Amino acid sequence: MSQQHTIRRIVAAVGAGAVVVALAGCSTPAAPAAEEPPPGVTDDTVTIGTHTPLTGPAAAGYSSISAAASAYFAYLNDKGGVHGRSIEYIVKDDGYNPANTLTVVRELVQEDDVFAILNGLGTPTHTAVLDFLNENKVPDLFVASGSTSWNQPEEYPYTFGFNADYVVEGAALAAHAKAEHPGKAVCLLGQDDDFGDEMIEGAELALGADGLAHIERYSTSNQDVTAQIGALKAAGCEINILATINGFTALALGTAAQLGWFPQWFSSSSGADYPTLVGYLGEEVGPQLLQGFTGTNYLPALGGDDEWVTLFRAINDEYGEGAAFDGNTIYGMSVAHLFAEALYAAGEDPTRESLLDAVTSGDLAGNGILPLSFSADSHAAYTGVGITVVDQGVQDYTGPTYAVEDGAVVEVEPAPVPLEGEGVPGA
Amino acid sequence: MTRILPSLTGAPRTVTFGAVLTVLALGGTFLLDPYRNFQLATIAATFCAAAGLTLLIGLSGQLSLGHAALMAAGGYGYALAANGLAGWGVDGVARFALALLAALLVSGLLGLLLGLAAARLRGPYLAGLTLALVVALPAVTAAFAGVLGGDQGLQVAYEGVPEALELLIAIEQWQAWVAILVAGVVVTTLAVLRRGRLGLRMRAVRDDDTAARLNGVRAGRVKVTAFTVSALSAGAGGAVLCAVTQSVSPGAYTLAFSLLLVVAVVIGGLGSIGGAAIGSAVIVLLPWLIGTLAAELPVPAEVAQRLSGNLSVLVFGALLIVVMLAWPSGLAGVRRRAPAVAARPQHPIPSVQQSTTETER
Numbered sequence: 001m002s003q004q005h006t007i008r009r010i011v012a013a014v015g016a017g018a019v020v021v022a023l024a025g026c027s028t029p030a031a032p033a034a035e036e037p038p039p040g041v042t043d044d045t046v047t048i049g050t051h052t053p054l055t056g057p058a059a060a061g062y063s064s065i066s067a068a069a070s071a072y073f074a075y076l077n078d079k080g081g082v083h084g085r086s087i088e089y090i091v092k093d094d095g096y097n098p099a100n101t102l103t104v105v106r107e108l109v110q111e112d113d114v115f116a117i118l119n120g121l122g123t124p125t126h127t128a129v130l131d132f133l134n135e136n137k138v139p140d141l142f143v144a145s146g147s148t149s150w151n152q153p154e155e156y157p158y159t160f161g162f163n164a165d166y167v168v169e170g171a172a173l174a175a176h177a178k179a180e181h182p183g184k185a186v187c188l189l190g191q192d193d194d195f196g197d198e199m200i201e202g203a204e205l206a207l208g209a210d211g212l213a214h215i216e217r218y219s220t221s222n223q224d225v226t227a228q229i230g231a232l233k234a235a236g237c238e239i240n241i242l243a244t245i246n247g248f249t250a251l252a253l254g255t256a257a258q259l260g261w262f263p264q265w266f267s268s269s270s271g272a273d274y275p276t277l278v279g280y281l282g283e284e285v286g287p288q289l290l291q292g293f294t295g296t297n298y299l300p301a302l303g304g305d306d307e308w309v310t311l312f313r314a315i316n317d318e319y320g321e322g323a324a325f326d327g328n329t330i331y332g333m334s335v336a337h338l339f340a341e342a343l344y345a346a347g348e349d350p351t352r353e354s355l356l357d358a359v360t361s362g363d364l365a366g367n368g369i370l371p372l373s374f375s376a377d378s379h380a381a382y383t384g385v386g387i388t389v390v391d392q393g394v395q396d397y398t399g400p401t402y403a404v405e406d407g408a409v410v411e412v413e414p415a416p417v418p419l420e421g422e423g424v425p426g427a
Numbered sequence: 428m429t430r431i432l433p434s435l436t437g438a439p440r441t442v443t444f445g446a447v448l449t450v451l452a453l454g455g456t457f458l459l460d461p462y463r464n465f466q467l468a469t470i471a472a473t474f475c476a477a478a479g480l481t482l483l484i485g486l487s488g489q490l491s492l493g494h495a496a497l498m499a500a501g502g503y504g505y506a507l508a509a510n511g512l513a514g515w516g517v518d519g520v521a522r523f524a525l526a527l528l529a530a531l532l533v534s535g536l537l538g539l540l541l542g543l544a545a546a547r548l549r550g551p552y553l554a555g556l557t558l559a560l561v562v563a564l565p566a567v568t569a570a571f572a573g574v575l576g577g578d579q580g581l582q583v584a585y586e587g588v589p590e591a592l593e594l595l596i597a598i599e600q601w602q603a604w605v606a607i608l609v610a611g612v613v614v615t616t617l618a619v620l621r622r623g624r625l626g627l628r629m630r631a632v633r634d635d636d637t638a639a640r641l642n643g644v645r646a647g648r649v650k651v652t653a654f655t656v657s658a659l660s661a662g663a664g665g666a667v668l669c670a671v672t673q674s675v676s677p678g679a680y681t682l683a684f685s686l687l688l689v690v691a692v693v694i695g696g697l698g699s700i701g702g703a704a705i706g707s708a709v710i711v712l713l714p715w716l717i718g719t720l721a722a723e724l725p726v727p728a729e730v731a732q733r734l735s736g737n738l739s740v741l742v743f744g745a746l747l748i749v750v751m752l753a754w755p756s757g758l759a760g761v762r763r764r765a766p767a768v769a770a771r772p773q774h775p776i777p778s779v780q781q782s783t784t785e786t787e788r
Contacts, residue, residue, distance in 0.1 A: 098580055099679030102672050107715075110462035110599075124579035128674050131585050135598070192569060192577035219578045221565035221677060 038351050040115030046082070046343065046350070049090035049108035051129070052121040052144075056095035057220045061246025061276050062121055064323060065144065066091040068332025069119065071319035072312075076336070079424045082343045083350075089336075090114065096121075096220065098128035105129040109138055116141055116355060119162065119335045123147045123195045134158045139355050141342065142335050142381065146270065147194045151380040160359055160374065162335055164298045164382040166195060166243065166268060170202025172296055172385045172402035173266040175409040177239045178207060180399075181264070185213040187237035189228055189252055191244060192219040199243035199268060206409045213237060218248060229255045232263075242267040250280030253289050269296045269385065274303075274395040275326035287393050295395070296385040298368045299334050300416070302327045303388075303396035307419040308334075308367050315423075327395070337423060338366050344425035369401065369414040384412055438619045445615030452607045461599035465671070468599070470711045471606035472667040475613045477691045477703040479660025482617055484689075485698020486626060487653035488633030489545050493557030494661050495685035496564050497534050497541075501662030502675035504533030506581040507574070509670075513584045523586065523605070523670060530666035531659055538658020542651035561685045565677040580676025583669060602671045613663050618700055620656065629653055683740075690743055694750050696757025705758045709746075714739040 040047040052066045053059045070089050077086035090112055092104035101120070108114045109132075116139035120126045123145045130149065133140040134156045142162035143150045146169060150161035170188075177186050188203055190196025196217055203212055214235035216228035229252060232240060240263050242249055249271035256263065272295030278286035300306040302325075312333045316325045323329065343350055345358035358364070359374050366372045370384045384403030388395050401414045421427050435443060452471075456464055480494050491497075508529030512522045541560070545553050568575040575581065587593075588601040596604075620626060628649045631639040636646050669675040687710045694709055695702025717739045754760050 097678035098578075098674060098676045099672070102674065106462060106465055110460070110465070124676070127579060127582065128672075128676070131582070131673060135585060192572050193579040217572070219565065219569040219572075221578055222569065 037349075038115060039113040041085070041350060044085055045088050046085050047088040047090065047112065047114050048116045048118045048339070049092065049105075049112060049114040050117060050119050050121070051092050051094045051101050051104050051108070051125065052119075053096035053125075054091070054093035056097060057223065057247055058096035058122065058245050060280065061271070061273070062144075062328060064276075064326065064328040065119070065121065065332040065335075067323055068312075068316065068320070068329040069336040071315055071321075071323070072333040072336035073340075074319040075315045076340055076424060079422065079427060082340055082425065083348050087340070087343075089118070094122075094125055096125060098125050101125040101128045102132065105132065109133070109136055114138070115350075115352070116339075118142060118339050119144045119332075121145070123149075123191075124193045126150075127194070130156060130159060137352065139352050141355075141359065142338060144331075144335070145195070146198070146268070148198055148380070149194060151378065153377055153379050156379075158356065160379045160381070162338075162381045163269065164296070164385045165380055166198035167202035167205065168383055168402075168404045169268045169296045169385055170199035170241065170243070171205045171404050171409045172202075172387065173241050173268070173294070174203035174206035174211065175402055176294070176387050176399055177241070177266060181239060184238040184264075185236055186211065186239045186241065187214040187216070187232050187235060188212050188241040189216045189218065189225070189232060189244060190242075191248070192217045195268075195270070196243045199241065202404075203241055205404070205407070212241075218244075220245070220248070223251070225251050225255050226259075228252075229259060229261070232256075233259060233261045237263055239264045239266055242271055244268070244271040246271045246273055246276045247280060250277050253277070254281055257285070257289055264292065264294070266294045267296075269298065272296065272388070272395075273327035274390055274393070275324060276328060290390050291392075293390040293395075294399075295388045295390075297327075297388050297397070298370060298382040298385045299327075299330055300367060300369075301386075301388055301396045302330060303394035306416070308423070311419060311423050334367050337425075338364065341365065341425045365417050367417050367419070369397070369416045370403070370412070371415060371417070386414055438622065441618045441622055442615055445611055445618060449607060449611030449615075452611070453604055456596075456600050456603045456607070459600075459603075461597050464597075464599040464603040466711060466715070468603040468606035468671045469668065470707050471603070471610040472664045472671065473688070473691070473707040473711055474610050474704050475664030475667065476661040477688055477695070477707045478610075478614045478617050478700050479657035479664075480688055481692045481695065481698055481700060481703040481706075482621060482629075482660075483653055483657035484692055486621060486633060487629040487650060489650060489653065490550065490554045490689075491541075491545075491557040491654075491657070492554050492685055492689060493541070493560035494657075494688045495680040495682070496557075496561040497538060497658045497661035498665030498668065499564055499675065499677065499680040500537045500658075501530040501534040501665030502669040502680070503575060503581065503665075504530035504662065505666035505669045506583050506675045509583050510581070518584075518586070519589065526670075527609070527663065527666050530662050530669075534662020534665065535655055535659045538655045538662075539651065541658065542654030545654050546647040546650040558682070558685075561680065561682050564680060568677045576676070578677060580674055580678070583673045583675075585673060586670065606667045606671060609663055609667050613660050614700060617656070617660060621700070625649070625652065625656075687743070690747055694747060694758055696754075696759035699757060699759035702757045702759030709758075710743075713742060713746075717742060 050066055054063045073087045073089050094100040094104050119142050121144040126143050140159040142160055146163035146166040148165045150159050190199055214237055216231055218225050218228055249267055277290055281289055300308040312330055313325055316329055341364050342358045346354040360376045362375045364372055368382055369386050370382055372381050373383050384401055386397045386401040387399030389398045400411050402409055403412045476494055476498050483489055483491055505526045509522055509526040512525055544556055569577050588598050628644050631644050632646045632649045640646050691706030691710045695706030
């Protein structure tokens with residue numbers, strides 16, 4: 001017995017010693033030396049990541065975005081990448097659930113050592129990681145959401161938006177409704193978060209403080225909007241502005257049709273993708289319900305014959321693994337192209353700082369219908385949008401282009417960016 | 428365990444062991460990288476809730492499927508209080524402590540209300556009531572979106588590492604420390620309660636309500652107390668999780684998570700606090716492990732995507748069946764049973780087995 005005791009004591013002493021050594025030596029947060037390459041960058045690769053809904057209530061509307069970005073990167077890598085480095089794009093599913101977003105983004109930053117987060121999707125989801133990314137000084141580029149939260153250069157120097165912000169979209173839709181259909185009752189159905197809040201703010205900018213005849217809200221956790229649609233109908237709405245994600249745009253239209261109600265629908269670009277909506281509503285009734293459906297956009301329109309669309313269609317055919325070509329595909333590839341442009345501008349040996357400098361320099365062109373407005377004091381991408389209408393199954397620009405300047409909605413001339421080379425920066 | 432320091436007995440012994448384990452866990456954080464420390468903090472927070480739940484199910488025989496909602500109550504209490512305090516200019520440890528108190532208050536009150544109902548309900552009816560609570564959570568946060576933030580939830584201001592420690596440890600390690608300390612206090616308290624009079628009365632009420640009453644135990648009061656204590660532990664867990672992730676939202680406390688807490692308790696071993704620790708680690712780490720594995724496997728991206736979402740549920744189910752078949756008293760019972768078979772065949776049946784049948788009623 002006494003021998004056993006001795007052994008146990010020795011083991012305990014060794015264990016305690018190990019703990020002391022560990023306490024003394026490990027885990028002190030050392031600042032990386034300036035000459036070391038930044039995380040995610042090797043001699044021949046740049047690793048970046050994103051969070052996006054591949055499952056859950058928003059998946060059907062948006063899962064094709066990250067797939068399209070991956071297809072563009074595959075194309076780019078085949079063309080030699082950026083400064084000889086190929087891009088590895090890690091896509092993680094968060095199910096459009098803010099609690100999951102935090103976990104997967106931590107994993108990307110701390111486990112996978114990504115160089116930057118690209119196009120994290122969703123207002124409620126990305127809000128959950130805004131502080132984390134900025135504290136860790138991770139470039140948080142081109143968030144897939146139009147919330148104005150991403151445009152706070154003082155507070156969040158590492159975050160940049162991609163969508164035209166929702167205030168602009170709300171203002172443009174409301175201004176268009178007022179100009180084209182004067183005297184009609186304009187209402188709004190909005191998501192129960194910043195997305196809805198900011199669309200209301202924008203609409204009221206164009207219509208005045210009591211300009212909206214009625215406002216209804218929904219939350220993504222409840223897949224039933226009968227009450228809201230009923231209330232809108234009862235309020236005598238004639239034009240409904242939608243601050244909805246694709247799935248809920250379809251739900252709103254379908255529910256109204258079931259009630260035998262066919263008002264005009266005006267939707268934010270986030271929930272206005274025609275092929276996606278037809279996917280939800282079905283090939284039979286979808287095209288009928290969506291005739292005359294008005295939306296906003298700031299990228300080459302799906303129904304147009306723009307050379308960007310032609311190029312993206314070709315890339316999708318070759319690298320898209322048979323994916324359907326829709327507005328989300330254009331969106332995903334546009335984001336990926338813009339990142340490649342920024343990475344190219346960041347120089348031969350990119351650092352996180354040089355990447356941010358490239359974005360804020362104001363030299364990035366993108367591929368929108370208006371110039372990008374990135375600068376040192378603006379982290380918003382597009383400050384104006386065009387109006388699209390669905391006619392006979394073709395969604396294209398028809399109406400005017402609106403921008404918000406100094407707190408007022410104004411009409412502006414579109415200035416689409418022409419395609420250069422094969423859509424490969426620096427080639 | 429009794430062979431180490433045999434002179435120490437009763438509550439002081441429990442407290443000493445709790446303190447030693449806590450210090451060991453704190454030291455252990457130095458061996459982990461930031462992401463592992465984050466996982467450790469999550470495990471510690473889950474452990475608070477699971478330990479409370481194992482006490483409730485294993486000892487008092489009341490089944491709660493709504494513990495995620497009680498954690499959420501703690502999380503929202505913490506977030507509201509922390510944001511309010513930030514407005515008043517209170518920060519650092521004082522803010523954490525006060526917000527934690529608020530979280531305990533909110534979850535404790537909710538637990539008390541549930542406990543009052545629980546004292547009048549049995550088995551499936553109680554399970555149904557607690558289930559309704561967690562199902563209703565998203566509707567409640569949507570109805571009071573102005574205060575609770577709807578689906579987006581609430582964000583809490585960032586709390587950095589205290590200045591004195593800034594050069595020594597990273598933020599994730601500091602958060603792990605906070606989580607471990609809270610878990611240490613909560614779980615040690617639970618262990619002391621279990622050893623003491625309350626534990627005895629809870630067992631008496633569980634095994635035979637009528638006999639307990641005949642012996643002067645006020646069964647209703649014991650049940651209410653058990654529910655409240657368990658809710659307080661869940662609330663502490665929710666508060667810690669909110670502090671670590673800087674946010675609380677209904678999406679974090681789904682029905683699935685609530686059921687996983689029960690899985691943690693059952694896999695670990697009903698009534699065993701050590702088992703709850705194992706169970707918490709399993710439910711936090713398994714989905715991550717499976718996701719990592721699915722990503723490594725040479726399957727098409729689309730299949731891997733579908734697997735990472737659903738495979739963990741399947742594995743949990745399989746694990747539950749295997750554990751129940753091989754070790755009916757849970758993973759914590761594995762160690763206890765092995766020497767019993769070899770050396771002491773007369774070893775009495777562990778009380779946890781009785782509680783398994785109890786909860787099935």
